[in-house]
Amino acid sequence: PLRGVIFDLDGVLTDTSEYHYLAWKQLADEIGIAFDRQANEQMRGLSRRDSLLHMLGDCAVSEAELQEMMVRKNSYYEQLIQNLTPADLLPGALALLDELQAADIKVAIGSSSKNARLVCQRLGIAERLNAIADGYSVEHHKPAPDVFLYAAGQLGLQPHECLVVEDAGSGVAAGLSAGMWVLGLGPVERIGNAHIVHDNLAGLEWQQLLIELEQSQM
Numbered sequence: 001p002l003r004g005v006i007f008d009l010d011g012v013l014t015d016t017s018e019y020h021y022l023a024w025k026q027l028a029d030e031i032g033i034a035f036d037r038q039a040n041e042q043m044r045g046l047s048r049r050d051s052l053l054h055m056l057g058d059c060a061v062s063e064a065e066l067q068e069m070m071v072r073k074n075s076y077y078e079q080l081i082q083n084l085t086p087a088d089l090l091p092g093a094l095a096l097l098d099e100l101q102a103a104d105i106k107v108a109i110g111s112s113s114k115n116a117r118l119v120c121q122r123l124g125i126a127e128r129l130n131a132i133a134d135g136y137s138v139e140h141h142k143p144a145p146d147v148f149l150y151a152a153g154q155l156g157l158q159p160h161e162c163l164v165v166e167d168a169g170s171g172v173a174a175g176l177s178a179g180m181w182v183l184g185l186g187p188v189e190r191i192g193n194a195h196i197v198h199d200n201l202a203g204l205e206w207q208q209l210l211i212e213l214e215q216s217q218m
C-alpha cells in the first residue's frame with residue numbers, strides 16, 4: 001500500500017519553472033546565445049549545472065566561467081522568487097496536501113533545486129512536510145533515482161510505498177528507476193511514461209488517484 005507521496009517542487013506545487021526560464025533567458029541574452037521557451041522545456045527538472053551545459057550546447061567555456069554563470073543565473077532566480085507567497089501554490093496543491101495529512105500519508109519534496117527549502121518556506125508549506133530532499137541531498141541528479149530514494153529513506157519508507165508527482169520527463173524517469181509509483185503532470189509527450197497522467201493537481205483526490213493507480217496495473 002502507498003504510505004508516502006514525494007512531490008517534485010518546481011512546476012508541480014508552484015510555477016517557479018517560469019522563473020527558472022526567465023533567469024536563464026537573462027543570462028543567455030547577456031552571453032549572446034539563442035534561448036527560448038521551447039529550448040527551456042528540454043531543461044525541465046535538470047540540475048543547475050546540467051541545465052547550463054544543455055543551454056550552452058557546443059559553446060566551449062572554462063570551469064571558472066561555468067561557475068560564474070551558475071552564480072549569475074541563481075542571483076536572477078533569487079530575485080524572482082523573493083516575492084513568492086502562499087498564493088503562488090498551484091491550484092489543487094493545498095487541498096491535496098490537506099487530504100494526505102488527513103489520510104496519514106507522509107509527504108516529502110524531491111527536488112533538484114538548491115533553492116527548494118527557501119521556496120517551501122515562502123510558499124508556507126515547510127511545516128507540512130515530513131522531509132525535504134533537494135539539490136544538496138545527493139550527488140547524482142534526475143534522471144538518476146537518488147533524490148527520490150533519499151526522500152523515501154527520510155520518510156522511513158520503501159520505494160514501492162511511495163508515489164512520485166512530477167512534471168518533467170527526467171523526473172518521471174527518476175521515479176520509475178527508483179521503483180516508485182509515478183503521477184505525471186503535463187502533456188503526454190513530456191511525462192507519458194508515468195503510471196498515471198493528469199494536466200495538473202487541480203481537482204485531484206487521493207482516493208481517486210489510488211483507484212487510477214490500481215487500474216494502471218490491469
Ligand code: BG6
Nearest residue numbers: 010020045047048112113114115
Ligand atoms: C529543478 C528545476 O527543480 O531545479 C530546474 O525544474 C532547475 O529548472 C533545478 O534547474 C535546479 O534548481 P536550482 O535552484 O538549484 O538552480
Ligand code: MG
Nearest residue numbers: 008010011167
Ligand atoms: Mg519540476
